[in-house]
Amino acid sequence: MMYTEKVIEHFRNPRNMGKLEGYSAVGKVGNIVCGDVMWLYIKVEEDAEGREVISDISWETFGCTAAIATSSMVSELAKGKTLPEAIAITNQDVASELGGLPPVKMHCSALAADALNEAIYEYLKGHGREIPPVLKRRHERLEAEMKKLEERYRAFLEEAGS
Amino acid sequence: MDPDPIYLDNSATTPLAGEVIASMEPYFSDEYGNASSLHRFGRRAHAAIEEARASLAETIGVEPSEIVFTSGATEADNLAIKGLAFAHPEKRHIVTSRIEHHAVLHACRWLEERGYEVTYLDVDRAGRVEPEAVKEAIRDDTLLVSIMAGNNEIGTIEPIGEIGEICKERGVPFHTDAGQAYGKVDIPAGSVDLLSVSAHKLNGPKGVGFLYVRKGIRLSPLLSGGGHERGLRSGTENVPGIVGLAAAARLAFSERETVVPRLRGFRERLIEGVMRIPGVRLNGDRKESLPHIVNFSFAGIEGESLVMRLDERGIAASTGSACSSPNLEPSHVLVAIRVPLSMAHGSLRISTGRQTTEEEVDRFLEVIPSVVEELRAISPFKVEG
Numbered sequence: 257m258m259y260t261e262k263v264i265e266h267f268r269n270p271r272n273m274g275k276l277e278g279y280s281a282v283g284k285v286g287n288i289v290c291g292d293v294m295w296l297y298i299k300v301e302e303d304a305e306g307r308e309v310i311s312d313i314s315w316e317t318f319g320c321t322a323a324i325a326t327s328s329m330v331s332e333l334a335k336g337k338t339l340p341e342a343i344a345i346t347n348q349d350v351a352s353e354l355g356g357l358p359p360v361k362m363h364c365s366a367l368a369a370d371a372l373n374e375a376i377y378e379y380l381k382g383h384g385r386e387i388p389p390v391l392k393r394r395h396e397r398l399e400a401e402m403k404k405l406e407e408r409y410r411a412f413l414e415e416a417g418s
Numbered sequence: 419m420d421p422d423p424i425y426l427d428n429s430a431t432t433p434l435a436g437e438v439i440a441s442m443e444p445y446f447s448d449e450y451g452n453a454s455s456l457h458r459f460g461r462r463a464h465a466a467i468e469e470a471r472a473s474l475a476e477t478i479g480v481e482p483s484e485i486v487f488t489s490g491a492t493e494a495d496n497l498a499i500k501g502l503a504f505a506h507p508e509k510r511h512i513v514t515s516r517i518e519h520h521a522v523l524h525a526c527r528w529l530e531e532r533g534y535e536v537t538y539l540d541v542d543r544a545g546r547v548e549p550e551a552v553k554e555a556i557r558d559d560t561l562l563v564s565i566m567a568g569n570n571e572i573g574t575i576e577p578i579g580e581i582g583e584i585c586k587e588r589g590v591p592f593h594t595d596a597g598q599a600y601g602k603v604d605i606p607a608g609s610v611d612l613l614s615v616s617a618h619k620l621n622g623p624k625g626v627g628f629l630y631v632r633k634g635i636r637l638s639p640l641l642s643g644g645g646h647e648r649g650l651r652s653g654t655e656n657v658p659g660i661v662g663l664a665a666a667a668r669l670a671f672s673e674r675e676t677v678v679p680r681l682r683g684f685r686e687r688l689i690e691g692v693m694r695i696p697g698v699r700l701n702g703d704r705k706e707s708l709p710h711i712v713n714f715s716f717a718g719i720e721g722e723s724l725v726m727r728l729d730e731r732g733i734a735a736s737t738g739s740a741c742s743s744p745n746l747e748p749s750h751v752l753v754a755i756r757v758p759l760s761m762a763h764g765s766l767r768i769s770t771g772r773q774t775t776e777e778e779v780d781r782f783l784e785v786i787p788s789v790v791e792e793l794r795a796i797s798p799f800k801v802e803g
């Protein structure tokens with residue numbers, strides 16, 4: 257398995273990791289492909305021109321080297337972006353910013369892009385706002401996957417008491 | 419990276435021992451003969467192979483004519499299973515376990531796809547096959563029972579002697595994959611009809627091994643050709659490899675009484691040290707285990723990133739996590755011993771070797787808590803301390 261230097265570098269020094277104090281919304285996603293889980297926290301504030309931007313972002317990830325590197329990368333890409341800009345970030349963007357990922361690891365980058373979308377979905381929903389259909393469709397798929405994963409990790413979640 | 423990397427992945431492969439390299443060297447240079455040739459070059463190569471065969475036979479107390487050289491344990495397993503199947507087409511059933519090496523499992527599956535029936539025996543939570551279950555699984559049309567001597571992922575030792583006796587009573591050939599166990603624990607070769615060994619798990623070279631085939635067991639060859647190895651394995655013999663395999667085996671058996679207790683001591687030390695970390699489980703059996711393999715699971719973290727983080731700290735180990743496997747499924751061995759999927763995700767296999775030092779073990783024990791802590795800090799699953 258060959259990871260690029262960039263992947264290794266982000267894995268070694270992950271940016272924006274941990275839980276965000278005073279976050280506006282959190283996107284919780286899991287991937288049934290291998291069982292990775294990522295929680296992405298965003299803080300949304302208005303900028304000088306009154307646009308909503310992701311002023312701060314952080315994440316917690318249970319996954320492989322690629323999952324950690326893509327979490328780190330998506331947080332860098334989304335930070336400071338307006339919501340429409342952030343929604344437009346794809347897993348391809350994340351992967352290519354990292355200099356590419358092994359084919360078997362592309363689903364890890366999908367998780368990162370999904371987590372960002374989900375956080376924005378939660379934010380819009382929490383503020384009683386209209387939700388773009390792309391986000392909605394994605395949300396439904398993600399919710400179903402997360403249910404399956406919670407099933408899988410139930411024993412663990414109980415064991416670990418979290 | 420640390421100046422001196424620490425290699426704790428000896429069940430993947432081992433470094434060549436100096437004695438082994440020295441034994442092989444002449445066969446890479448002056449002694450280049452083909453063992454089938456009539457002239458002196460050929461005769462010397464032939465003599466080297468026969469000497470190797472005799473000394474390997476001695477290690478398990480069998481006849482030299484019962485040793486067939488192969489390209490390793492994978493080929494030995496395939497020759498045992500498919501070779502027996504091709505020679506006895508009327509027998510259509512195989513008994514094996516869920517925790518075998520893929521060389522055995524996939525050879526069985528290959529036959530299954532061609533109409534064979536395979537019974538995959540369950541194991542207990544330590545990974546042990548119940549001999550009674552073997553007895554119950556045997557049928558009139560059972561071709562073979564294949565149960566490994568010691569597991570390559572979790573180290574569990576199987577009751578080969580008992581299983582062999584059951585097979586003997588029922589007149590069913592018994593194969594054991596001793597890829598990890600050979601040279602480490604006693605193998606009752608008297609209870610076994612077919613036994614696979616690999617050199618590179620033994621501080622020998624890669625790409626060579628042997629299959630012990632008890633006299634009277636009839637196999638069809640997998641390779642057709644010039645009729646080498648009594649027609650069971652055609653192809654010009656890998657003379658340096660075979661010489662190296664024998665040298666590695668001689669070394670392993672001669673120092674077994676000092677090396678094995680040392681590795682056992684390391685294993686205990688590793689278990690004691692690692693189990694102090696919260697949210698850890700030992701996969702496998704604490705006592706009935708190969709001396710060199712120990713497998714843990716860490717709650718809340720994923721094995722591939724654990725292995726990569728350890729690599730950055732200069733420590734080489736391996737994992738059975740889903741993310742590290744090409745098909746993104748967790749290790750079949752961990753699943754078979756009913757490790758919860760979340761814990762299988764965070765598995766780590768440490769395997770020591772004759773060159774491992776106490777300082778290296780202690781260095782690992784120093785590093786592991788902080789690596790686990792780092793990864794847990796970025797995981798959404800929090801583990802209570």
Ligand SMILES: Cc1ncc(COP(=O)(O)O)c(C=O)c1O
Pocket residue numbers: 429430489490491492493519521566568569570595596597598615616617618625626627
């Ligand atoms: C138990 C067992 N069987 C078979 C093999 C395959 O051996 P080889 O690499 O010589 O084909 C290995 C090592 O990967 C093993 O550990």
Ligand code: FES
Pocket residue numbers: 290291292318319320321322323361364740741742746
């Ligand atoms: S998190 Fe499982 S493969 Fe990346």
